[in-house]
Amino acid sequence: MKLRIALIQMHVEMGNPTVNFAHAKELMEKAMEKKPDILVLPETWNTGFFPKENLSALADDEGKETCALLSSTASRFQVNIVGGTTAVKEGTDIYNRSYVFDRKGSLVSTYDKIHGFSLSGEPGYFRMGNHLSHFTLDGLTCSMAICYDIRFPELIRREALAGVDLFFVPAAWPKIRNHHWVTLNRARAIENQFYLAAVNQAGRSGDTDYAGASLLLDPWGEDICHLESDEDIAFGRVDTDVIQEVRTQINVFRDRRPDWDRVQ
Template sequence: MKIALVQMDVAHGQPVENKKHVKEMLERALVANPDVIVLPEMWNTGYALDELDGLADKEGLESQEFLSQFAREHAVAILGGSVAIERDGKFYNTTYVYNKSGDLINIYSKVHLFGLMAEDRYMSAGAAESIFELDGVIAASVICYDIRFPEWVRTQMAQGAKVLFVVAQWPEPRVQQWEILLKARAVENQAFVVAVNRVGAGPDPDDIFSGHSMIIDPLGNVVLQAKEHEEGIFTAEINLEEVDRVRGQIPVFEDRRTDLYY
């Protein structure tokens, strides 16, 4: 599976500008002929949470049409980062996944809301898992703060997932924790972790995002490390047979004590 990571800046509260930028980045990603392209978290609005009433994508329809059309026209799967959407009078941080035919194969709304960036004040939490099959491979996806909850990730990975996609706006001061957590999720679940983080700055001077997007193999080795503080398309190919090999050597999932814990 060849994967293209889109590491990009996000303009605060500018969904029209951001959509145009995302389209340009998706087109750049096509050069490497990837199987799947991965976008960052909240690429449509950024964390303009107090403006969501006028900015959030209603029912996610515009984002869905945009991503579906691009996937279909270019025969490429898209892990659509996440977007701020409005549904039934509430706001959600939601990921859409499309296959190469442009079919919507997964919807996931962020389960763990991050209080330090006021998500819990403005947004509602999701309440569903994020498991899907992409090109015949079972995969899962989570959003940013979710990676601090290994029990949530394991709940999904235990269903046979070989790849965990992570989309984020993870601030630079905690980027060392980002790398540690991603490696831990890869090792404990014996799976590839594909993680995309944004670059740039938010309206708060303390919100600096350095990127540090990564692909990590089932043994915790870094397959790809994106340049920090730089926009770009970063591509790598992963061999999914490595997952089976590692799981065969140390059968973590078979050895779990589900009579004591889930």
């Protein structure tokens, strides 16, 4: 099976959901000119990461606006959408949440970021997630993590052991740690022998310069596409035959020692 993925490396205006929703819609429509099978957006594209003074007022109430845009776009273009993340308010809680929609515009998965980035104070503003995300797009088994989650390989390995072939990582990763961004994503792809689509914010938002550097990696950890730091859209294909080739040549899942290597 071969699927074409569009990485939408978006510039996000801090604290301005109205502008950001319109811009996300514009970029998704632009990406669809090349008819990809899956669209992927970055982290917190509605508010930026993240306006501390008025986050509650800016967050999407129960994700209604996010879901309306993503669902309508998915059904209109008959495309799968991994909707990056948006700041979503439920009651008094705010979540850094991802929504995934299939080609019919149906919601197939949600995922709340599990690991809060303490350096930014994220755990003090967002409620952290408590479940993994496991879903299927066009018959391909998928999962995801969000930004800082990529530093916790146990989480990703747990999903790989469940049979994931394509892993998504939406992020708002700063330019100052770009080397970590690329290295960690490449390591996760190599050690778990799956395709990995990592989509970052671009440019300057608030006080932070973002790395961009969105990339699609094959199960060998090689670049299929790799963007620079500016806003852009990249396209790349995944091929399930390559996954089988890699896992046959170096069969880490057969050779692992569950008595020593198990995830606690």
